[in-house]
Amino acid sequence: xxxxxxxxxxxxxxxxxxxxxxxLPIAENPMxxxxxxxxxxxxxxxxxxxxxxxxxxxxxxxxxxxxxxxFAAASVVGLLLGKSYSTDSVKxxxxxxxxxxxxxxxxxxxxxxxxxxxxxxxxxxxxxxxxPGGGFQGGxxxxxxxxxxxxxxxxxxxxxxxxxxxxxGFAGFSFILIGVLALITxxxxxxxxxxxxxxxxxxxxxxxxxxxxxxxLKVGAELxxxxxxxxxxxxxx
Amino acid sequence: MMSIEVTIENILYFGAISLSLxxxxxxxxxxxxxxxxxxxxxxxxxxxxxxxxxxxxxGGVAPIxxxxxxxxxxxxxxxPQALVLxxxxxxxxxxxxxxxxxxxxxxxxxxxxxxxxxxxxxxxxAVSNEVSAPGSYQAPEKLTESTGANQ
Amino acid sequence: xxxxxxxIVCIMLVAAVMVLFVxxxxxxxxxxxxxxxxLTAIFAIVKAPDVAMTEAAIGAGLGSLILALGLKRxxxxxxxxxxxxxxx
Numbered sequence: 001x002x003x004x005x006x007x008x009x010x011x012x013x014x015x016x017x018x019x020x021x022x023x024l025p026i027a028e029n030p031m032x033x034x035x036x037x038x039x040x041x042x043x044x045x046x047x048x049x050x051x052x053x054x055x056x057x058x059x060x061x062x063x064x065x066x067x068x069x070x071f072a073a074a075s076v077v078g079l080l081l082g083k084s085y086s087t088d089s090v091k092x093x094x095x096x097x098x099x100x101x102x103x104x105x106x107x108x109x110x111x112x113x114x115x116x117x118x119x120x121x122x123x124x125x126x127x128x129x130x131x132p133g134g135g136f137q138g139g140x141x142x143x144x145x146x147x148x149x150x151x152x153x154x155x156x157x158x159x160x161x162x163x164x165x166x167x168x169g170f171a172g173f174s175f176i177l178i179g180v181l182a183l184i185t186x187x188x189x190x191x192x193x194x195x196x197x198x199x200x201x202x203x204x205x206x207x208x209x210x211x212x213x214x215x216x217l218k219v220g221a222e223l224x225x226x227x228x229x230x231x232x233x234x235x236x237x
Numbered sequence: 238m239m240s241i242e243v244t245i246e247n248i249l250y251f252g253a254i255s256l257s258l259x260x261x262x263x264x265x266x267x268x269x270x271x272x273x274x275x276x277x278x279x280x281x282x283x284x285x286x287x288x289x290x291x292x293x294x295x296g297g298v299a300p301i302x303x304x305x306x307x308x309x310x311x312x313x314x315x316x317p318q319a320l321v322l323x324x325x326x327x328x329x330x331x332x333x334x335x336x337x338x339x340x341x342x343x344x345x346x347x348x349x350x351x352x353x354x355x356x357x358x359x360x361x362x363a364v365s366n367e368v369s370a371p372g373s374y375q376a377p378e379k380l381t382e383s384t385g386a387n388q
Numbered sequence: 389x390x391x392x393x394x395x396i397v398c399i400m401l402v403a404a405v406m407v408l409f410v411x412x413x414x415x416x417x418x419x420x421x422x423x424x425x426x427l428t429a430i431f432a433i434v435k436a437p438d439v440a441m442t443e444a445a446i447g448a449g450l451g452s453l454i455l456a457l458g459l460k461r462x463x464x465x466x467x468x469x470x471x472x473x474x475x476x
Contacts, residue, residue, distance in 0.1 A: 049438070051438045052438075124441075132437035132438045132440075132441050133438070133441050134438070136442055136445075136446070137441045137442055137445045137446070140445040140446050140449065140450050141445065143450070144449070144450065144453075151453070151457070223450060226454070227453070227454070227457070230454060230457045230458060230461070231457055
């Protein structure tokens with residue numbers, strides 16, 4: 001009975017969605033806020049990538065809320081997983097050392113890959129206001145770069161939990177600090193400071209690169225911590 | 238009756254809505270908890286695609302100002318793109334959170350089947366409330382048996 | 389161009405149906421990654437490069453990695469789908 005009700009619901013919803021889309025002005029929407037932002041973003045913010053200026057300047061508070069949601073999710077994952085997997089760390093360490101001889105090629109190529117991932121990640125973060133990309137994408141690359149060795153060979157790589165927590169907290173704090181400094185000097189939270197610079201150069205768009213750097217470090221640290229938690233071999237301190 | 242012509246936008250809208258509906262179908266009809274999580278991922282992806290498609294304009298270019306750009310060029314809407322950018326990142330957080338909850342379910346109940354979990358959950362609730370085991374699925378049969386005996 | 393888009397949408401929908409009904413759990417996770425990859429191509433086609441990069445890095449890469457790690461911890465081994473079918 002429940003199945004038939006669900007199927008009926010899905011059928012009704014699909015009918016509704018297709019009819020609504022049939023009446024939409026496809027590819028010609030009025031774009032009220034979008035037009036205003038496209039018209040004034042170059043003068044007001046000075047970043048070449050307008051999506052970045054929306055994410056960090058026009059909707060900066062939104063990004064802060066999103067970072068706190070991610071932080072809450074990572075904390076709850078740690079809370080839910082934390083207790084039961086700290087027992088046999090010695091055993092896994094031994095098996096990790098034994099495994100290292102079997103996975104020689106993979107581990108050596110990971111060592112080769114590590115600096116490249118680091119450079120590409122930092123490039124994507126720092127050039128977030130000029131080219132597509134930014135803190136989120138580059139942060140994911142950083143997180144994978146730091147945690148891939150422990151994913152391939154669990155127990156071999158003991159990361160210190162404190163360093164990840166410190167980076168995460170420092171990045172979040174500096175994001176809020178930049179916002180509060182803008183609030184004090186200019187009257188608006190997360191208003192871009194420091195002048196716009198030359199349009200299209202690396203040092204432009206005021207504090208946006210710094211904010212994206214903070215976002216990248218925070219996202220990278222959070223996701224790396226998440227991967228360590230899920231991989232289950234992290235040393236609990 | 239509307240006539241539907243096959244354009245790129247129509248195909249993309251069809252794909253986005255179908256993806257959402259496939260995800261919704263999986264979430265409502267399947268019984269394995271992990272597969273329900275995968276369906277959630279599909280539903281999220283379809284919603285993101287629908288949101289991005291709402292900001293597409295005919296002949297629009299990416300919302301990035303480049304050097305030799307003329308003044309009258311049409312750009313896509315940056316606002317839905319920024320929203321989807323954050324939605325994707327939050328989606329990964331939701332996935333990890335749901336996975337952690339699934340780990341706890343697996344550890345406590347030893348299964349991922351939704352029906353078995355529901356039975357064990359009802360039994361646990363009954364035991365903790367000091368009521369006799371409910372057996373809600375068998376209840377109508379017992380009722381008919383007893384009424385039959387009375388008659 | 390329209391055939392490329394139709395092909396990508398077809399691949400995406402077939403992979404999405406596979407996610408629901410393929411018996412092997414690892415294959416289901418890989419199919420999720422294929423859906424994300426097709427979405428990346430679509431985002432690039434509709435001129436949303438930021439979203440395309442995010443989807444490629446997070447949806448196709450990290451999300452599937454997290455799901456696969458979870459699968460490993462839930463006890464489904466790579467050697468076969470027998471354990472996965474049992475719980476399906």
